[in-house]
Each structure stands twice: as structure tokens, then as C-alpha cells.
Amino acid sequence: MIKQRKLILGSTCLTLVPQLAFARNPFEFQTPVTPIARETLYVHDLFLTIIAVLFSVGFGFLLFSVIRYRASRGHRPALFSAPRTPLQWALSALPILTLVVIDYIVMGIPAYHAVLTLANTREDAALVVKVTGSQWRWRYDYPDQGISFISNLSTSQEQRDSGAPTDPNYLLEVDKPLVLPVGKKVRVLLTSTDVIHAWWIPSFGIKQDAVPGFLRETWVKIDRPGIYRGQCAELGGGGHGFMPIVVEAKAQPDFDKWLADAQTAAAQAAAVTTLSKPELLKRGQQDYATYCALCHQPTGLACRAPFRRSLAASRSPRRRP
């Protein structure tokens, strides 16, 4: 008996001590900053707790019975040939009823409410933003404000070629972030021009597919100003991992100022026909370097690393078992 207790105590310590060593649980989700993220995290934590308790109770009873009533101590299995007593019927029905109540009420109601929250994209929306996935970048449109721009990966080629990235936001940085106001509900429409992409920002609790030919939607209402990062979460294709998402959340006055500046820049861009030929050539070179050279290089190669390496890996013939 003493040996068993030592074993249990030792196992418990070995389990708990490494957990205390972590200042922050590495398996923790990112801090939620939207109602959707908070609600889905609450549902996740609730479900995980209930499942852990059910597992512990069920497995605990099983373990206790196996050890306490083992055959080596002289116990023999009951034959159950006699009719069941009311107590036995009650003990059989109780777990079933408990599970039904937990599934359909304790877990079902919060889950149903979370799904309704996710689907409520239009009510009280103060701003509409259209997100378009396109190999391998995101385009953002503010249809009511007349603003649109493309957001490209901005991690330098040297970093990507080095094989030893030092940038803390390696492959999670863009040239133009999506800018949104804080505390306002923003309706986000998603589509794609080519293949299926997935717009994923963990701290917003959103992972929504962008499907060509369809308009999907979701919404965000960000709690506080900051920079929030995500990625295209679609699998397959060499470049989805190089489509980072950066959202800059600004307080309303700062957002209004950014909006005015962006509208002025858009008006200036629309007047591009007034530029001289050298100015047009310079602008064309900039656009080529930003948008085209990622895939269509002047050397004739199809893609720049790491796209080339990723594509080569994805196209290598499969080994036969």
C-alpha cells in the first residue's frame, strides 16, 4: 500500500512540476479581443472542463473497480441471472439522463448561442470591408469609402533566403495592413479570385474560407487598439503559407484620419494619367517589384524562394509504399 501511495505521489509531482515552470502555458490560445473570440473560447473551456470531469469520474470508477475487486483478492464476477432491482435500474438510467442533460442543455445552449453570434454579421454593422484572396496576397476593399489596396508579404528576400530568420514577425508582416476602427462592428465579406483561401486571425476567433465565386461573411468588433496578426490557413498550394494577415486596430479619431489620408491617396492614384512618362516608368517598376516579381521574375524563373522550394516539394512524385 505504501509503495502504491509513493507511486501515485511521484506521478502527480512529475505531472505538475513542469507545468509550474511555464510562465505562460505554451498551449494557451491567443488573448481574445473580439466578442466572437471570447465566446468561442468560453465554449471551448466549458466543453474541455466537462469532458475532463466526465472522463475522470468514469475512468476513476473503472480503475477503482479493477483494483479493488480484482480476482487475485478472491472476488468473483456476479452472474446477473436474477431480475434487476429498482436500484439497479436507477443506477443504469442515471448516467444516461446525466449525459442527456449535459449534452443538450449545459453544452448545447452555449454552443447554439455561439453559432448565432457568429452568424449575426449584419446587425449594427458600422463598416463593411471586402477581403479577396488571390495567389498569393490579400486585397482589401472599403466599398462605401472608395478605398482598395493589396496587402503583400513584406519579409525581405534576404531573410527568406537566409534559412536563419531573425525577425520576430518572420512571414507575419505585410506592406499594407488592414486598418479597422476599435469598438465598431465591422462586417467582413470574403471571396477569392482563384483558389480557396482561408482568412484566419486567432485573436479575433475567426477562420473563414474565401471561396471563388461565392461571398462568405463574418464580423469583428475589436476591443482595443493594436496590431493583430494571422495567416491564410488553407492547405495545399505552395503559397498559402506566405499570405500573412495584419490588422491595425485604431481608435476612432485615428481611424478617421487614416481614412481621410487613404481617400486622398486614392484620388491621387486615380489621377495617374497626368503623370509624365519617366514617372509612369518609375511607378511601373515599383508595381512590378511589389506585385509581379514574387512569381514572375526577370530571370525567367517562375517563383522566388521560398515559393520555389515549396512548390518543388509539393510537386515531387510520391514514393510508392
Ligand SMILES: [Cu+2]
Ligand atoms: Cu491562401
